[in-house]
Amino acid sequence: MHQAAPWHNVRLMSKKPPHQADDTRVTTLGRDPHANFGVVNAPVYHASTILYPNYEDLRDHKYPFSPYGRMGTPGTNTLEVALAELEGAHGCRLCPSGLNAVVTSLLSVAGSGEHVLMADNVYEPIRMAADSVLKRMGLSITYFDPCDPLEAIAAQFTATTKAVFAESPGSLTFEVMDIPALADLAHDRDAVLVVDNTWGTPLHFKAFQHGADISVHACTKYVSGHSDVMLGAINYSKALAPRVEKTFRSLGLCAAPDDVYLALRGLRTMAVRLERHAESAVFLAHWLTKQPGVARVLNPMLPGDPGHKIWARDFLGGNGLFGVELVPGNDKQLAAFFNSFELFGLGFSWGGFESLAVPGHWRSARTVSKTLPQGPLVRLHVGLENVEDLRRDLEKALTAYNAAAND
Numbered sequence: 001m002h003q004a005a006p007w008h009n010v011r012l013m014s015k016k017p018p019h020q021a022d023d024t025r026v027t028t029l030g031r032d033p034h035a036n037f038g039v040v041n042a043p044v045y046h047a048s049t050i051l052y053p054n055y056e057d058l059r060d061h062k063y064p065f066s067p068y069g070r071m072g073t074p075g076t077n078t079l080e081v082a083l084a085e086l087e088g089a090h091g092c093r094l095c096p097s098g099l100n101a102v103v104t105s106l107l108s109v110a111g112s113g114e115h116v117l118m119a120d121n122v123y124e125p126i127r128m129a130a131d132s133v134l135k136r137m138g139l140s141i142t143y144f145d146p147c148d149p150l151e152a153i154a155a156q157f158t159a160t161t162k163a164v165f166a167e168s169p170g171s172l173t174f175e176v177m178d179i180p181a182l183a184d185l186a187h188d189r190d191a192v193l194v195v196d197n198t199w200g201t202p203l204h205f206k207a208f209q210h211g212a213d214i215s216v217h218a219c220t221k222y223v224s225g226h227s228d229v230m231l232g233a234i235n236y237s238k239a240l241a242p243r244v245e246k247t248f249r250s251l252g253l254c255a256a257p258d259d260v261y262l263a264l265r266g267l268r269t270m271a272v273r274l275e276r277h278a279e280s281a282v283f284l285a286h287w288l289t290k291q292p293g294v295a296r297v298l299n300p301m302l303p304g305d306p307g308h309k310i311w312a313r314d315f316l317g318g319n320g321l322f323g324v325e326l327v328p329g330n331d332k333q334l335a336a337f338f339n340s341f342e343l344f345g346l347g348f349s350w351g352g353f354e355s356l357a358v359p360g361h362w363r364s365a366r367t368v369s370k371t372l373p374q375g376p377l378v379r380l381h382v383g384l385e386n387v388e389d390l391r392r393d394l395e396k397a398l399t400a401y402n403a404a405a406n407d
Ligand SMILES: *Cc1c(COP(=O)(O)O)cnc(C)c1O
Pocket: 097, 098, 099, 100, 123, 167, 171, 196, 198, 199, 218, 219, 220, 221, 230, 231, 232, 349
């Protein structure tokens, strides 16, 4: 007999024993081959209309997923369940981009006349949304220095503060925040903590165990992993489920089924990819600290980094993304540096299999941070190529940077 299911609460195929390790779970979560003729990967369903055989089934939502394509097809539901389970969230919603997932989260937890405290080192386009659309909706936003002691952040709460938004490690400069302490602070003031956990991934930073109420992911990055998908995810706690669900559905958001399929396929190899990204990144970061032309390496995976202690305490692994501060130089030197790469591609985003390098323009993106790099900043994404090939590529670029100083 079929039990009527409230489709938005369905936790599809959640039968994997909890004793399995996460690198097993990324390969199994949400898969049910024998529901699909034995096919290993769940097929892509393109749908707006979902048909029901009769009135009773329509009335009772016969199928264990949404009754309309906008709220997702079975693939959407599978990835949502996998991401929620992996991070220990109550539920998950997929959005068309990571940026959209952040903005939707903030609209879920604050409204007109209410205040949001935002870390100064969040992904820059989020500031654009905060300072334009969110302000126009009547939210007030103030920025805090992620390196400030907790008491200084506490002093920035107001009577209307509803949410704290943080990203750790932060974009471009990679400061690590004490998320459990920040969560306690927010909860003491009846506010919620929303984190952008794109760097951490649902595998390596368990945001809910560390007190977050919402954890947002740009699945565009490591979850997809192949530089061909735009996708975001909102993982949320049980307490916030009604607000996130209502906001998500009211905005008519919808992730494309083909993109969801690619992200789900990416998820299956994410554990092993991250391991290789991190191993190569640590090797190169360490090597870079000793090279002429390098002022500082900004990477919490390195023992000497100011964020290392908290990173080692709270994170289960790392990845390939970090920053390099060069010794002061001019634009001609930067051109020589970037133009000499063979393997590091020049382009935005990260998390794919390939190495990337971009200048880190943090100056325009910060308003309250007190400790910032002086020299030019480069953001590297270390891909899955042979690490010695990558080292040679970086060596060539640094040689060109240093030589151009005398031109
Ligand atoms: C890329 C990124 C985003 C935005 O994701 P998109 O899918 O590109 O919209 C948000 N936060 C962080 C930390 C990112 O790196």
